[in-house]
Amino acid sequence: MDHKSHPQTKHNPEDLIRCSRCRNFHFFENNAEHDSPHALGECRGEPWDGSLGQWAMFQHHCGSFAAP
Numbered sequence: 361m362d363h364k365s366h367p368q369t370k371h372n373p374e375d376l377i378r379c380s381r382c383r384n385f386h387f388f389e390n391n392a393e394h395d396s397p398h399a400l401g402e403c404r405g406e407p408w409d410g411s412l413g414q415w416a417m418f419q420h421h422c423g424s425f426a427a428p
């Protein structure tokens with residue numbers, strides 16, 4: 361059975377994800393705005409590597425990923 365398109369589907373911790381797709385991720389506030397999807401941001405959840413600073417597009421595993 362294929363569940364991957366359903367928004368309520370639980371994230372599979374085996375899948376690689378990007379923080380940019382996670383509700384816990386926020387770009388740092390600054391006066392220059394954010395003109396790059398590769399900018400450094402912040403995890404407001406439980407970061408996969410223990411670091412609050414996270415790169416939006418870097419792929420990794422995360423057990424705390426929250427689907428948008």
Ligand code: SF4
Binds near residue numbers: 409414422
């Ligand atoms: S919970 Fe995981 S996927 Fe979400 S922003 Fe934090 S480190 Fe990234």
